[in-house]
Amino acid sequence: MKTRMFVSSVSAVLALSLIAFFVLRTSAKSNIKSSTIEVQVDNFSFGVGTLNVPTNSTVTWVNKDDVPHTVTSTDGLFKSKALDTDDKYAYTFTKPGTYSYYCTIHPKMVGKIVVR
Amino acid sequence: MTKKNQLNAEASGLLRYDHNNDGINRRGFLKCMAWAGTGAVCLIEAGVLKSYPLGQQIGKKAQSHRDARFSFVQISDSHMGFNKLANPDVVATLKAAVNRISALPNQPDFILHTGDISHLSKPSEFDNVDQILKATNKEIFFVPGEHDVLNDDGAMFRERYSKKSKGQGWYSFEKNGIHFIALVNVMDLKPGGLGTLGNQQLEWIKDDVHHLKSSTPIVVFAHMPLWSIYPQWGWGTEDAAQALSNLKRFGSVTVLNGHIHQTMQKVEGNVTFHTAFSTAFPQPAPGNAEGPGPMKVPAGQLHNVLGITDIHYVQGRHALGLVDSSLT
Numbered sequence: 001m002k003t004r005m006f007v008s009s010v011s012a013v014l015a016l017s018l019i020a021f022f023v024l025r026t027s028a029k030s031n032i033k034s035s036t037i038e039v040q041v042d043n044f045s046f047g048v049g050t051l052n053v054p055t056n057s058t059v060t061w062v063n064k065d066d067v068p069h070t071v072t073s074t075d076g077l078f079k080s081k082a083l084d085t086d087d088k089y090a091y092t093f094t095k096p097g098t099y100s101y102y103c104t105i106h107p108k109m110v111g112k113i114v115v116r
Numbered sequence: 117m118t119k120k121n122q123l124n125a126e127a128s129g130l131l132r133y134d135h136n137n138d139g140i141n142r143r144g145f146l147k148c149m150a151w152a153g154t155g156a157v158c159l160i161e162a163g164v165l166k167s168y169p170l171g172q173q174i175g176k177k178a179q180s181h182r183d184a185r186f187s188f189v190q191i192s193d194s195h196m197g198f199n200k201l202a203n204p205d206v207v208a209t210l211k212a213a214v215n216r217i218s219a220l221p222n223q224p225d226f227i228l229h230t231g232d233i234s235h236l237s238k239p240s241e242f243d244n245v246d247q248i249l250k251a252t253n254k255e256i257f258f259v260p261g262e263h264d265v266l267n268d269d270g271a272m273f274r275e276r277y278s279k280k281s282k283g284q285g286w287y288s289f290e291k292n293g294i295h296f297i298a299l300v301n302v303m304d305l306k307p308g309g310l311g312t313l314g315n316q317q318l319e320w321i322k323d324d325v326h327h328l329k330s331s332t333p334i335v336v337f338a339h340m341p342l343w344s345i346y347p348q349w350g351w352g353t354e355d356a357a358q359a360l361s362n363l364k365r366f367g368s369v370t371v372l373n374g375h376i377h378q379t380m381q382k383v384e385g386n387v388t389f390h391t392a393f394s395t396a397f398p399q400p401a402p403g404n405a406e407g408p409g410p411m412k413v414p415a416g417q418l419h420n421v422l423g424i425t426d427i428h429y430v431q432g433r434h435a436l437g438l439v440d441s442s443l444t
Contacts, residue, residue: 044349044407066200066410068236068266074307082266084236085200102307105262108350110308 036090039111040064041071041083046101046111053093055115060090069109074100186292189217189224189254190337190425192374193394195263196245197235202397202410206235209422210248212443213395216424217252224426225291227254230374230392231302231339232261233277237268242276260285261339261375262302270303283316288324294429295328297321299338301353311340311353311375318355322362333368333429333436341373343382343389346402351376360387368434370427376408379425379440390438393423419443 035057039047042064053059061071063083071080071089077099080089093099093115103109194210203209217224227249234241249256258277265273274285278298281287285300299321301311313321325334336342342360344352363369369387377394378401397410398421405411413421423442430437 044409066198066202068263070266082236100307104305105266106350107305107307107309108348 050112052114058092062088069103072104185430187224187428188226190228190372190392192230192392193232195235195396196241202412206396210395227256229258231259232263237266259298294333297336301338301340313355330365334366335370337372340375342371349408370436392425
């Protein structure tokens, strides 16, 4: 009887550990899922040229310049309205890939997001 | 002789250059234009480039040639709605520009505004500019800047300022024997690109000037520079060369632009290129800052770096006289 109880408790612990392991793994994934990256737009620039982000990241552009800018995908996937100083625009990248964008008002301003 | 004394001597003695029939000695013209901010005024009278210290005698001299000339004014980049450090009060500086126009000894026939009327394409911003410019009592012709077409591909702009225009807002008209061509180079801008006119507009230009005699003076006005000033900052137009090739046969072509918020000039054969002051805020000289944004100047100097351009045409003379003057 004692052996049976021991075996049962060990099995239970093992089972619980296995469940815990999978639960933790999943929640680790959802931590990455909710990450937000901020891009400061200033001096007619989108900051660092290429930004690498994990899949399902939300990128938020904040215009710190004293003229308006837009964030516009070159492939027509996303397009902000004209952002005045301190205005923000956010887009969530759910698929891996390379996303080029530019400012439609000042087209020399270009940027790239690489999603993995 | 020190440079200052030399300038004064030349100014009081009148700077004269020999001219052939077709127009201005290029070096003289450019040298004269360099004085524009110092308080000297260059005028073309009877084909001779003359300079006068500002405020002296211009009224009288000009009056004697009143019948043979007419003039118009270029203003640009009023950016109504801008309120940051470089100029917290663009209303006041636009009003000062209107006063400057009213103070001209020869009143201009009409005004050209080379774009960025508003800062954010808001109806209230356009309304404010319209209200302020009413005080000039002059007809005004507008072309859009990139700030004027932010939300609707320029539909509101065309409705307000260029109802009779073609395509995305280009049009032409005649005044006193001069053919004026209003172009739009701020739409459909490509990533990494410069200003653009597009094939439809280029075809229209070719057609528009086709029937004109080569002796017809041409004035082209558009927001972004139609010459390559500083491509790194987007200061140029990709297909300008194609547009200008249609104007090669004309004896006098003047190209008036804005966008860069500083005066700049280039003379190339029969073509004079000119960019105007802004009435709102200055921008740095090419390459002199991280970017081409609004530039703060020391207190009290703002009115020195904003202004208007007075443009004279004398019958029979090919090249137009361009005089930039700051608000103070």
